[in-house]
Amino acid sequence: MTAPGGAATRPDLALASRDAGLRGWSPQRMWSVAGAVVLVALVWGFYAWDGAQTTAVLGGTVRAATLLVLGAMCGMIGERSGIVNIGIEGQFLMSAFTAFTVASMSGSLFLGVVAGVSTGLAMGWMLAAMSVGLRTDQIIAGTVLNIAALGLTSFFYDRGRSLGQPKYQSIELGPLADLPVVGTALFNRPPLTYLALVLVVVLHVLLLRSVWGMRTTAIGEHPGAAATVGIDVIRLRYWNVTLAGGLAGLGGAYLALESVGTFTRAMSGGRGFLALAVMIFGRRTPLGAYAAALFFGFTTALQGQFQLNDTFDIPAQFVGMLPFVVTIIVVAAAGLFGRMRDPAALGQPYEVR
Amino acid sequence: MTRLTKRLALVLAIVALLAAACTGSDDSDAFKIGLVTDTGKVDDKSFNQSAWEGAQEAAAALGAEADYIETEEAKDYENNINLFVEDGVNVIITVGFGLGDATIAAAKENPDIFFIGVDQFQAEALPNLAGLIFPEDQSGFLAGALAGMLTETNIVGAVLGTDLVPPVVAFKEGWEHGARYTNSAVETISTYHPGGLDVAFGDPDWGAATARQALDQGADIIFGAGGATGNGALIEIASQEGAYCVGVDTDQWNTVPEAQPCLVTSAMKLITPGVADLVAQAESGEFAGGNYLGEVGLAPFHDFDSIVTDDMRTTLDDVLAGLEAGEIDTGWPPG
Numbered sequence: 063m064t065a066p067g068g069a070a071t072r073p074d075l076a077l078a079s080r081d082a083g084l085r086g087w088s089p090q091r092m093w094s095v096a097g098a099v100v101l102v103a104l105v106w107g108f109y110a111w112d113g114a115q116t117t118a119v120l121g122g123t124v125r126a127a128t129l130l131v132l133g134a135m136c137g138m139i140g141e142r143s144g145i146v147n148i149g150i151e152g153q154f155l156m157s158a159f160t161a162f163t164v165a166s167m168s169g170s171l172f173l174g175v176v177a178g179v180s181t182g183l184a185m186g187w188m189l190a191a192m193s194v195g196l197r198t199d200q201i202i203a204g205t206v207l208n209i210a211a212l213g214l215t216s217f218f219y220d221r222g223r224s225l226g227q228p229k230y231q232s233i234e235l236g237p238l239a240d241l242p243v244v245g246t247a248l249f250n251r252p253p254l255t256y257l258a259l260v261l262v263v264v265l266h267v268l269l270l271r272s273v274w275g276m277r278t279t280a281i282g283e284h285p286g287a288a289a290t291v292g293i294d295v296i297r298l299r300y301w302n303v304t305l306a307g308g309l310a311g312l313g314g315a316y317l318a319l320e321s322v323g324t325f326t327r328a329m330s331g332g333r334g335f336l337a338l339a340v341m342i343f344g345r346r347t348p349l350g351a352y353a354a355a356l357f358f359g360f361t362t363a364l365q366g367q368f369q370l371n372d373t374f375d376i377p378a379q380f381v382g383m384l385p386f387v388v389t390i391i392v393v394a395a396a397g398l399f400g401r402m403r404d405p406a407a408l409g410q411p412y413e414v415r
Numbered sequence: 416m417t418r419l420t421k422r423l424a425l426v427l428a429i430v431a432l433l434a435a436a437c438t439g440s441d442d443s444d445a446f447k448i449g450l451v452t453d454t455g456k457v458d459d460k461s462f463n464q465s466a467w468e469g470a471q472e473a474a475a476a477l478g479a480e481a482d483y484i485e486t487e488e489a490k491d492y493e494n495n496i497n498l499f500v501e502d503g504v505n506v507i508i509t510v511g512f513g514l515g516d517a518t519i520a521a522a523k524e525n526p527d528i529f530f531i532g533v534d535q536f537q538a539e540a541l542p543n544l545a546g547l548i549f550p551e552d553q554s555g556f557l558a559g560a561l562a563g564m565l566t567e568t569n570i571v572g573a574v575l576g577t578d579l580v581p582p583v584v585a586f587k588e589g590w591e592h593g594a595r596y597t598n599s600a601v602e603t604i605s606t607y608h609p610g611g612l613d614v615a616f617g618d619p620d621w622g623a624a625t626a627r628q629a630l631d632q633g634a635d636i637i638f639g640a641g642g643a644t645g646n647g648a649l650i651e652i653a654s655q656e657g658a659y660c661v662g663v664d665t666d667q668w669n670t671v672p673e674a675q676p677c678l679v680t681s682a683m684k685l686i687t688p689g690v691a692d693l694v695a696q697a698e699s700g701e702f703a704g705g706n707y708l709g710e711v712g713l714a715p716f717h718d719f720d721s722i723v724t725d726d727m728r729t730t731l732d733d734v735l736a737g738l739e740a741g742e743i744d745t746g747w748p749p750g
Binding site: 114115117219225228231246322332362365367371 | 459460606609610614619620624625653654
């Protein structure tokens with residue numbers, strides 16, 4: 063076989079490049095670094111040109127990315143374990159609802175976050191019970207979560223209720239917040255955004271380096287083989303899907319208590335599904351997903367910006383469409399070159415024989 | 416096992432559906448009022464809610480029954496109207512520009528039922544259909560005129576629903592022209608939600624993020640106009656010290672208490688009395704088809720009463736007089 067691209071056509075190397083960043087300088091990594099350098103240069107350029115607008119766009123980018131990456135991390139833990147979770151939208155919505163309600167009743171934002179995360183865990187456990195325990199079709203199980211969340215939150219929503227206090231406010235991280243370009247965008251943020259950033263890094267290390275991460279990958283790729291080396295597949299899938307729900311729960315709390323500051327019906331607005339696209343785009347790694355989430359967030363912020371200053375007469379709808387078009391291109395291209403592959407046992411229920 | 420699974424899924428789905436569908440009806444000879452919302456919710460704290468309050472007000476005054484159906488998707492407009500037709504109601508209120516065509520069709524088919532279309536301009540008059548319309552441009556102009564006088568950075572912003580809905584565009588044009596009318600140095604920065612009718616009024620997260628972007632580039636007074644999307648913007652502005660926000664449709668001081676730290680006023684459309692008035696006309700048999708021009712105005716300044724100086728009030732009075740006399744160009748309708 064002739065191999066023009068080298069790595070792409072050889073399955074062993076293709077596999078190796080899936081956790082690139084650990085094994086030296088693959089072509090993919092070189093491209094990533096080159097892309098990052100160009101990006102940084104561009105941002106510096108824009109900042110020099112118009113600081114206020116660049117700060118506004120970067121701030122909007124980080125803000126939109128936070129919710130997306132939390133949802134994407136929830137999705138990727140599930141998918142790496144072999145469970146598709148399309149119920150993230152429902153997990154967001156339900157957690158946003160309980161976070162808001164508890165924070166409003168107790169007067170404590172922190173209790174609200176605890177309630178949101180707990181709700182996410184409960185929803186995750188429900189998904190695990192249906193798709194791992196009862197071996198339901200995973201798409202249907204996720205859909206049940208979405209419909210149930212929309213119905214229940216609409217029914218129990220008390221329209222007169224308000225938070226009764228300001229939402230989470232930005233915290234300046236000392237001198238870091240005064241840095242040019244990224245100061246406001248990264249180091250003058252509300253608390254849950256910082257927490258999400260920490261979680262991205264921690265989960266990245268855990269998923270790609272820890273025993274738990276390896277076992278998770280194993281039960282998603284070949285649960286039968288994993289079972290033969292003594293991994294309790296059912297148990298680990300249960301734990302993973304349930305705990306992953308906590309991340310979506312944090313996302314819901316972020317939405318209600320930090321990003322918006324109230325609850326309205328159906329407020330997740332499809333971001334749970336967008337998180338799945340972010341997860342795929344980010345190759346099911348937390349850092350990758352964060353990069354993808356930043357890109358999605360960037361286009362969101364940009365389309366607002368294009369309207370706010372009338373410099374470019376680009377229709378808002380066109381810029382709003384960009385992340386979706388790019389996702390299709392990336393997924394299609396990655397599929398063509400065989401670089402991106404779903405976990406082999408994704409979506410298949412596992413039965414102990 | 417699969418059976419159990421299916422049953423579990425079914426039960427959950429039924430619970431969800433029961434929870435989602437919460438309208439009921441009982442039979443009696445009372446005068447009946449039915450209200451169909453646009454894809455926003457009846458408790459959106461602005462537009463749909465004020466129409467529903469009008470229906471409730473009329474029901475209380477007339478001893479009538481009022482009920483509502485929330486539209487989930489634009490394709491259901493016709494079905495939802497027909498549900499009330501089959502239910503035998505006397506008046507059907509459809510809320511929103513988007514329901515215009517479906518309302519006209521239903522009014523033609525059911526000449527015995529009175530229809531009230533909020534925000535629906537009637538090009539040709541039907542005897543049983545009244546379009547309740549408002550000069551949103553004037554309402555926006557008044558609010559913009561105040562904003563032009565209040566801004567210190569000379570940048571005023573607007574976070575809006577969608578330009579697919581003409582009344583929203585009218586608000587925006589009026590707001591921008593008003594700000595420039597009282598402050599020639601002002602820069603106006605405005606944004607519409609990029610989504611379609613199904614999401615543009617129900618996306619508070621986008622509204623909040625976009626309002627933050629406008630604040631980051633120096634806007635110090637921002638108009639949030641677009642259901643829950645606009646409310647998200649108002650709440651975001653409330654967490655910025657020294658920034659003002661302006662609500663829309665109703666006095667949002669009451670409907671969005673979270674926005675009170677910044678809410679100077681609201682560009683109101685008096686939907687509630689307009690709807691109540693039209694329902695009363697239908698009940699008494701004085702109903703006239705065609706267009707019914709509702710009233711607009713600024714909401715009270717509440718906590719900000721002291722920052723609006725006498726000079727500003729005089730200017731606002733002059734602007735109002737000029738608008739009523741038709742001497743001021745609000746930029747709407749265009750051309």
